[in-house]
Amino acid sequence: xxxxxxxxxxxTLAVNSYAEGYQVNVQSQKNTAMGHTGTALMLGASSxxxxxxxxxxxxxxxxxxxxxxxxxxxITFSKQNSMYQAETNNPxxxxxxxxGAVRLTDRLAAGLGVNTPFGNSLAWNKDWDGRYLIxxxxxxxxxxxxxLSFKISDKLGFGVGAMIVFxxxxxxxxLPLMGQDxxxxxxxxxxxxxxxxFNAGLYFQASDALSxxxxxxxKVSMKMEGGDAKFxxxxxxxxxxxxxxxFDAELPLPANLTFGAGLKVNEKFTLAVDLQYVFWxxxxxxxxxFEPNTPQLEDSKNPRNYENTLIYRLGAEYVVSKKLIVRxxxxxxxxxxxxxxxxxETPGMNKIGVSGGASYMLTNNWSLDASILYITGVxxxxxxxxxxxxxxxxxxxxxxxxxxTYTF
Amino acid sequence: xQKNKYIVLFLSIVLFTQCEVEYKDFKPSxxxxxxxxxxxxxxxxxxGYTDGALGRRGQESSFPNIIAGQLATVGNNGFTxxxxxxxxxxxxxxxxxxxxxxxxxxLLPVPxxxxxxxxxxxxxxxxxxxxxxxxxxxxxxxxxxxAAGGNPFFSRFSSNQTTSVVIDALVQDPTFVSxxxxxxxxxxxALGGGENGAPTSPLQFxxxxxxIVSQLFTDTGTKGVIATIPDIKxxxxxxxxxxxxxxxxxxxxxxxxxxxxxxxxxxVAMGLPKIEFVAGKNAFVIADKDYAHLGKxxxxxxxxxxxxxxxxxxxxxETGWGSKTPIPVEYVLDAEEVDKINxxxxxxxxxxxxxxxxxxxxxxxxxxxxxxxxxxxxxxDKGVAMDGNKYSSTxxxxxxxxxxxxxxxxxxxxxxxxxxxxxxxxQYNANIPQAPINSYGTVTYP
Numbered sequence: 001x002x003x004x005x006x007x008x009x010x011x012t013l014a015v016n017s018y019a020e021g022y023q024v025n026v027q028s029q030k031n032t033a034m035g036h037t038g039t040a041l042m043l044g045a046s047s048x049x050x051x052x053x054x055x056x057x058x059x060x061x062x063x064x065x066x067x068x069x070x071x072x073x074x075i076t077f078s079k080q081n082s083m084y085q086a087e088t089n090n091p092x093x094x095x096x097x098x099x100g101a102v103r104l105t106d107r108l109a110a111g112l113g114v115n116t117p118f119g120n121s122l123a124w125n126k127d128w129d130g131r132y133l134i135x136x137x138x139x140x141x142x143x144x145x146x147x148l149s150f151k152i153s154d155k156l157g158f159g160v161g162a163m164i165v166f167x168x169x170x171x172x173x174x175l176p177l178m179g180q181d182x183x184x185x186x187x188x189x190x191x192x193x194x195x196x197x198f199n200a201g202l203y204f205q206a207s208d209a210l211s212x213x214x215x216x217x218x219k220v221s222m223k224m225e226g227g228d229a230k231f232x233x234x235x236x237x238x239x240x241x242x243x244x245x246x247f248d249a250e251l252p253l254p255a256n257l258t259f260g261a262g263l264k265v266n267e268k269f270t271l272a273v274d275l276q277y278v279f280w281x282x283x284x285x286x287x288x289x290f291e292p293n294t295p296q297l298e299d300s301k302n303p304r305n306y307e308n309t310l311i312y313r314l315g316a317e318y319v320v321s322k323k324l325i326v327r328x329x330x331x332x333x334x335x336x337x338x339x340x341x342x343x344x345e346t347p348g349m350n351k352i353g354v355s356g357g358a359s360y361m362l363t364n365n366w367s368l369d370a371s372i373l374y375i376t377g378v379x380x381x382x383x384x385x386x387x388x389x390x391x392x393x394x395x396x397x398x399x400x401x402x403x404x405t406y407t408f
Numbered sequence: 409x410q411k412n413k414y415i416v417l418f419l420s421i422v423l424f425t426q427c428e429v430e431y432k433d434f435k436p437s438x439x440x441x442x443x444x445x446x447x448x449x450x451x452x453x454x455x456g457y458t459d460g461a462l463g464r465r466g467q468e469s470s471f472p473n474i475i476a477g478q479l480a481t482v483g484n485n486g487f488t489x490x491x492x493x494x495x496x497x498x499x500x501x502x503x504x505x506x507x508x509x510x511x512x513x514x515l516l517p518v519p520x521x522x523x524x525x526x527x528x529x530x531x532x533x534x535x536x537x538x539x540x541x542x543x544x545x546x547x548x549x550x551x552x553x554x555a556a557g558g559n560p561f562f563s564r565f566s567s568n569q570t571t572s573v574v575i576d577a578l579v580q581d582p583t584f585v586s587x588x589x590x591x592x593x594x595x596x597x598a599l600g601g602g603e604n605g606a607p608t609s610p611l612q613f614x615x616x617x618x619x620i621v622s623q624l625f626t627d628t629g630t631k632g633v634i635a636t637i638p639d640i641k642x643x644x645x646x647x648x649x650x651x652x653x654x655x656x657x658x659x660x661x662x663x664x665x666x667x668x669x670x671x672x673x674x675x676v677a678m679g680l681p682k683i684e685f686v687a688g689k690n691a692f693v694i695a696d697k698d699y700a701h702l703g704k705x706x707x708x709x710x711x712x713x714x715x716x717x718x719x720x721x722x723x724x725x726e727t728g729w730g731s732k733t734p735i736p737v738e739y740v741l742d743a744e745e746v747d748k749i750n751x752x753x754x755x756x757x758x759x760x761x762x763x764x765x766x767x768x769x770x771x772x773x774x775x776x777x778x779x780x781x782x783x784x785x786x787x788x789d790k791g792v793a794m795d796g797n798k799y800s801s802t803x804x805x806x807x808x809x810x811x812x813x814x815x816x817x818x819x820x821x822x823x824x825x826x827x828x829x830x831x832x833x834x835q836y837n838a839n840i841p842q843a844p845i846n847s848y849g850t851v852t853y854p
Contacts (some may be wrong), residue, residue, distance in 0.1 A: 076430065083841045130796055176850065179852060179853055180852045180853065234854060235854065312702055379430065385794075386792050387796045389796045
């Protein structure tokens with residue numbers, strides 16, 4: 001009976017729930033509060049992420065900011081033509097950031113950013129209906145970005161940073177193989193890697209009131225080599241799923257091109273818009289190359305077919321007093337995932353984000369920054385055609401965050 | 409600090425709404441059908457026979473029971489099955505459920521002990537009539553016959569010793585009926601390697617079916633669903649062992665060729681094909697009592713079938729069946745026998761389809777469903793994807809068929825139930841929810 005052939009559909013990797021795809025758009029409390037705009041704003045050291053070009057035009061000599069968020073997200077699934085419904089039980093995500101910037105000369109500023117612009121945690125119940133696609137996933141990517149920014153003129157700044165990305169993935173899924181003890185087989189995929197990219201930006205102060213920014217963050221190919229695939233299968237199938245199976249896989253973190261404009265309406269009131277183009281078409285396929293292969297354990301090729309998307313962002317800031325600044329914003333984030341490739345590991349849907357927040361000056365140098373972001377997904381009836389898994393997805397996320405800034 | 413109060417307020421509102429992520433609710437509806445009293449007529453498929461026997465495990469996941477579970481959302485009043493009282497199981501041959509066991513380098517289905525006491529059970533209760541009237545082994549004609557032609561699976565739950573399956577169905581005044589019958593009209597012949605009898609003649613089948621449906625559906629109120637039977641070639645029992653699955657090395661091939669020297673001399677003299685072996689895949693050697701060669705053996709042809717029970721006797725060596733020793737006739741369906749089965753199956757198909765049209769019944773084309781699955785099994789697709797997994801007609805690993813190679817796993821049964829539900833929804837504008845197939849078990853491994 002050497003005819004046992006199991007199509008092990010190891011889909012996966014990649015996740016979402018904050019922003020579409022698996023981006024995380026909470027890179028600074030000030031920016032988050034303003035609908036995550038900032039390409040054409042001077043909000044201090046967070047420009048390291050949003051637009052390194054703006055850094056050289058900052059007013060202060062030193063600017064350090066540090067903060068984090070709690071991502072409380074929830075996704076529901078209502079199966080097509082069925083009474084079946086499920087809900088995620090996601091662990092609280094904790095994206096964080098640190099930016100430090102120093103003016104070296106009149107024309108030159110240097111900075112270091114550490115943040116988490118990609119990643120997430122998503123957990124369905126172990127025995128849920130889509131368990132052969134995904135049970136849970138934790139995708140993490142920490143970006144360390146040393147940055148230099150050069151003031152070309154009093155109005156024009158250019159900056160570039162090297163992105164060093166430390167990434168890892170840990171996911172679990174069930175396999176449709178049952179033991180006589182009633183246990184279903186499962187696999188744990190665990191790997192980590194280091195990859196590189198860059199972030200370059202131009203900032204142009206057209207007038208006292210009007211500013212423009214353009215930022216490009218490159219694609220980062222997260223190539224995982226020699227990750228661990230741990231199979232837990234009935235003992236009679238142990239030879240088909242070797243204990244020390246390794247895998248290679250590649251997950252692209254897509255490039256982002258953002259154009260922004262800022263308008264200082266008056267001394268107290270500033271408006272910002274950002275148009276963020278995300279090159280999601282880098283994510284066409286996810287391949288798990290297993291080593292060794294057996295007749296039962298073939299390499300797994302999973303089409304993704306993501307498409308490029310645009311995020312529309314709007315933000316406002318109002319200086320209430322010398323001590324208090326309040327902010328608000330909103331955005332619309334298109335899903336990069338076509339209707340027949342919506343997988344419960346990344347159940348993408350169009351999302352609307354609404355945000356608010358404030359900075360409070362504790363002293364002349366210290367300020368406390370807070371934001372809250374509320375994201376609603378637009379209900380989506382779709383599925384993953386290669387596995388014929390269809391239903392309606394709904395999602396919501398609430399993301400409170402807090403940070404501190406030190407400047408002088 | 410007024411501002412902070414607003415922030416706290418905003419935060420609590422958002423947190424509150426966060427607790428209620430929406431769902432898209434399914435709205436069940438019975439459409440134009442009345443599912444109050446659902447009765448299922450049929451054979452072992454309807455009864456929930458699986459892994460070569462009838463037992464409580466298979467009954468609980470019989471496809472009519474799964475359908476009834478879904479019908480509960482559209483007004484079904486409950487569905488009683490003639491559940492086996494013991495924890496055992498028993499098949500037509502007196503054996504129990506098959507289990508996979510490790511045999512050397514491979515896995516082999518091995519039957520457990522059969523619980524013969526099941527045949528002696530009486531599970532009939534006049535106050536709670538049985539809705540699942542599936543009788544393992546039943547043919548179309550036997551649904552009309554007193555005591556189902558003396559079938560011990562029926563006498564367990566029949567209302568009396570002379571009643572028929574159809575009578576016991578009508579007594580309940582059903583509002584909805586499923587009828588899936590006919591596989592045993594060819595299977596009796598096919599399982600015996602085509603050595604005994606013949607498939608039921610198409611005319612006789614059409615007569616029996618005509619009588620059954622005229623009795624069941626004459627009452628204008630009764631609606632129902634009827635299904636076609638699969639081609640036997642789409643069942644692993646007849647398809648698991650490929651005609652050329654004898655894989656040997658050069659040394660073995662040389663030994664076998666030497667052993668057939670004398671046979672081949674006769675072949676040459678008579679102008680018949682020689683029996684020859686090469687390194688790699690070879691067609692098995694089978695017995696054929698009608699063959700012109702004096703040895704009455706030959707190599708099997710591509711469209712001929714080897715029956716699943718031969719599996720335990722076949723080795724990829726010179727010993728074992730199919731190489732030096734021919735596979736016996738009762739384990740083989742030759743081309744002529746396959747033709748007989750195919751033409752009977754095609755004729756039954758037409759009969760069932762025209763009945764569906766004539767009576768306005770929901771029509772489940774399981775023949776086509778099985779064909780699609782088995783075609784995709786051998787294609788690049790390796791099966792049909794359903795709810796996150798691929799199912800194929802591959803023996804053991806396909807997930808659809810149980811270890812007997814004819815009947816379904818619980819999950820296969822749920823997949824069949826969903827095919828019925830789709831057809832019912834279509835015919836009667838109903839909205840019955842699909843069964844969650846991933847909640848049902850499949851083949852288990854040691």
